[in-house]
Amino acid sequence: MNSSACPSSESLNAYFDNESSPDDRTSIDAHLPACTSCRNELEWFGLLNEFGPRVEESLPGDSYWQDLPHRILGLIMVEGEVETPSSSSVGTKAAPSWWQRLWGPSPSWRYVSAGVASLAVIGGAWVITRNHPSPVNPDTTKSAVATPANDEAAALPAELQDDTSLDTQSASVIAKRVFDTYGTNRETMGTTLDLPPGEVVPDQGHSPVGAQASQMGSLNPDMRALAEEVVPYGCGEDSLTQVYIAALHAEQNGNFRNAAYGYRWLMARVPQGYLLHQYADYRFNYLVWKVKMQAALTQGQTMDELNKIADHAYQTWEKTGTDTDCRKAWCMNRVLQQLGPEVVEPTHVQMASTRVQVLQDCGH
Amino acid sequence: MERRLSGSPGKDLKGARDSDLVAWSKAGDLEAFGELVRRYQKPVFRIVLRMVRSPDDADDLTQDTFVRAHRGLKTFKDEYDFHPWLYRIAVNQAINFLNKRKRQAAADLDEVPEGDIRAGPEPESPLQSASRQELLTRLETALDKLPEEQRTVFLLRVQEGLSYEEIAETMDTPKGTVMSRLARARMALRKHLGVPVDREDDDLRLE
Numbered sequence: 148m149n150s151s152a153c154p155s156s157e158s159l160n161a162y163f164d165n166e167s168s169p170d171d172r173t174s175i176d177a178h179l180p181a182c183t184s185c186r187n188e189l190e191w192f193g194l195l196n197e198f199g200p201r202v203e204e205s206l207p208g209d210s211y212w213q214d215l216p217h218r219i220l221g222l223i224m225v226e227g228e229v230e231t232p233s234s235s236s237v238g239t240k241a242a243p244s245w246w247q248r249l250w251g252p253s254p255s256w257r258y259v260s261a262g263v264a265s266l267a268v269i270g271g272a273w274v275i276t277r278n279h280p281s282p283v284n285p286d287t288t289k290s291a292v293a294t295p296a297n298d299e300a301a302a303l304p305a306e307l308q309d310d311t312s313l314d315t316q317s318a319s320v321i322a323k324r325v326f327d328t329y330g331t332n333r334e335t336m337g338t339t340l341d342l343p344p345g346e347v348v349p350d351q352g353h354s355p356v357g358a359q360a361s362q363m364g365s366l367n368p369d370m371r372a373l374a375e376e377v378v379p380y381g382c383g384e385d386s387l388t389q390v391y392i393a394a395l396h397a398e399q400n401g402n403f404r405n406a407a408y409g410y411r412w413l414m415a416r417v418p419q420g421y422l423l424h425q426y427a428d429y430r431f432n433y434l435v436w437k438v439k440m441q442a443a444l445t446q447g448q449t450m451d452e453l454n455k456i457a458d459h460a461y462q463t464w465e466k467t468g469t470d471t472d473c474r475k476a477w478c479m480n481r482v483l484q485q486l487g488p489e490v491v492e493p494t495h496v497q498m499a500s501t502r503v504q505v506l507q508d509c510g511h
Numbered sequence: 512m513e514r515r516l517s518g519s520p521g522k523d524l525k526g527a528r529d530s531d532l533v534a535w536s537k538a539g540d541l542e543a544f545g546e547l548v549r550r551y552q553k554p555v556f557r558i559v560l561r562m563v564r565s566p567d568d569a570d571d572l573t574q575d576t577f578v579r580a581h582r583g584l585k586t587f588k589d590e591y592d593f594h595p596w597l598y599r600i601a602v603n604q605a606i607n608f609l610n611k612r613k614r615q616a617a618a619d620l621d622e623v624p625e626g627d628i629r630a631g632p633e634p635e636s637p638l639q640s641a642s643r644q645e646l647l648t649r650l651e652t653a654l655d656k657l658p659e660e661q662r663t664v665f666l667l668r669v670q671e672g673l674s675y676e677e678i679a680e681t682m683d684t685p686k687g688t689v690m691s692r693l694a695r696a697r698m699a700l701r702k703h704l705g706v707p708v709d710r711e712d713d714d715l716r717l718e
Contacts, residue, residue, distance in 0.1 A: 156694040156697075157690045157691055157693075157694045159694075160690065160693050160694045160697060161675070161690060164668065164675070164693075166674065166675050166690075191701055192697060194650075195650065195665075195669060195697060195700060196669050206553065206556065206557070206560075207566065212549075212552060212553065215548070215552050215573070215574075216545045216548040216549050217545075218574060219545075219548050219552075219574050220541055220544070220545050222574060222578050223541065223544070223577075223578055223581050
């Protein structure tokens, strides 16, 4: 390279990026003192490098980065490749403890179940992020207050039917307090719940929907603590979030009837499309499926019958095509798939996997 | 393959090399993969955020990138570096996303007038007369107007500090192509901002 002639743009870029060959570097070093335009060019490159810090400023806060790995690992674990502990009773398909391993206190399986919840919650938030209704849209609020159909309630397992003997700290008490506060003004309730897209949460630097999903999607097994973390993000002490917290707490403590009441109460009163409605919907469906499976085992039903239930849910969705049926079918088949060939016939696992593939985008 | 989430006894995950973490992840150690996520979540997020410009979409794509990476670990060859491979997945994810979005909103994109690229005053010497903040804002707008491949090369170099070789590996393209794209990107940004290019043998033309 002649030191009197300007290097090519590519060579000058490589020089700036310390990617030049030694010969090119020597030559450009000799050229620069006499060439204002090349020096200006290098100055320009330096200015462009200032883009890095600017992006850094727009990144989410620390809690997002602490939580993201957990969410990702949760997704990986529910991808269908999770294997059951090798110490369990491999090959004994009739072993009665399979659901305990799925839902019980075993640390690794708590991660699994939390991962499923994580996926469901994140999926719910995904829907909201993309199709968030206006809190004052009369059509939305009108369609959202429908009480679950009586026939649906009647189909619930007895363990989940409403009970008047709820304890004083249960979902119903808190629900009544909230209902008394907000009355029947659906718009007020919706506005209280709503977290406007794009609103910056202090110390988060991220949309509240994303932050909320982030918090709820954590693998932290203490669901109550997790739910309480949601409260600062726009849902005050007297908000409907408390109902959700109470329901989660009840579910965690094995009081499924209370939990179901809380979830159904929220589903009936919180407009569809709001984050809390989605959370309650997912949790309720899991709860129903969990109880059904436990009951099936207790009564000595076989896995074949569970497969029929999952298949029936899928066929129902095929007929109705509704998001609600889609989510129900997804939940049932997802759990069946998760159980794996250790406790379910391999062909049924395969069928469940196929259905999950079809259903995974439902509601999106 | 048995997966383990609770602990990696005897392993110093934070002090481990990427290659060790990859090997342990391949053997089913999810905590090891979690450490890889912690190391590269920010670069991956930054790359896709710059490309898709939406934090929520970047969040989705970052998750997808790592899930796909984990799924593809079995095909990852140990002699390569992990992060260019990971970035390639991220870039491909973002490109696929953008293509999908473009198809959905092609009409909207067509309505963007060419003149908008040079919107605002064009000082004779932005390097001297424009405030730093103003210039960075305008640069950011101009960056969005670059062809996808130029913007990606630029971001991988300037934002993530990847070497030319690593960018070539990430984008699965020859090193010479990386050099020319980077040079074109820097020149295009300069021209978008109305700064004259006065070098003697300017041999590049904007694509």
